[in-house]
Amino acid sequence: MRRYCFKVATCSIVLSQIIVSCTKERCIICQQNIKADSTLLMVTFTGNCNPLENGAKAKIYLFLSGDNPNISQPFPDSPIEAISDSYGNLTSEGKNYFLIPKGCYDFYSISRRKSDILDLNIEKGVSSPLENDIDYLWSGDKSREVSVNSIIHLNFYHSSSKIVLDFCLDDNTKEFKIEEAIIFPSENGGKMSLATGEISKANKICDIGYSMRLIGQSAEFIMLPLESNIRVPVEIVLSLKDISGNSIVRNLKGTISSPEGGFTGGFAYHFKAKIHNESVSFSNLIVMDWYYAAPIEIKIIEQE
Secondary structure (H helix, E strand, C coil), X not given: CCCCCCCCCXXXXXXXXXXEECCCCCEEEEEEEEEECCCCEEEEEEEXXXXXXXXXXXXXXEEECCCCCCXXXXXXXXXXXXXXXXXXXXXCCCCCCEEECXXXXXXXXXXXXXXXXXXXXXXXXXXXXXXXXXXEEEEEEEEEEECCCEEEEEXXXXXXXXXXXXXXXXXXXXXXXXEEEEECCECCCCCEECCCCCXXXXXXXXXCCEECEEECCEEEEEECCECCCCCEEEEEEEEEECCCCCEEEEEEEEEECEECCCECCCEEEEEEEEECCCCEEEEEEEEEECCCCCEECCCEECCC
């Protein structure tokens, strides 16, 4: 284990005024009275409010620059835990800063987008097992030179993948409503690397279905990454009206073919879901960078 030794000079009570620059042209003046060694520098944090939402908790880890989180110990007092407000400021009722000597450092952070509960633990650079239907976020700022009191802005990225299904009828002549959409996603238990934010890909799907979020004629689901050549089953319940105006309820099934390379974290997979008399088929895949919303060309692997 690495030992950290600091030369401690004579301490005095220092009144520090920190002007925190926030997004949306808003500023917060934070005054803190801190007893600290004047040779140490204070590092505080902000994050991007999209995707980090109000009330989301984040754990922030600190390593010496170049240290491998899988084999190296984090800096003393690491991690610290902070809570995001609606502007991306990371604050806490307790300690939400590091006091460190001048040097070069690597900062990492993990979060869950919409939760004030952060039950993620990191051991030897790897997270505890993860679950589907949770938007896990990661941020990394490597080789950061700290020579003065600093505010580090953490850009958070999605580590899971997202599936979006846009439904339409094969004849486009009837009105319909999706009442329920069930997906059988990748198996739970994937783990995130603290160094990269990547979540390991599952090699099979769950036995239990999950309800997808319905938005108009679309359905979406946040799924842990999945290896290629594995189909993802989907079941839907829809209601429509026949020629006489009578309501009809249909229960249909279909399977989503694997994209080339499987389902990878950080990407959103948009499928056109065409509803037939007895089934639903998926085609016209568009892959988007989940953060930048930029389309990426990826082929669908058709399985026999």
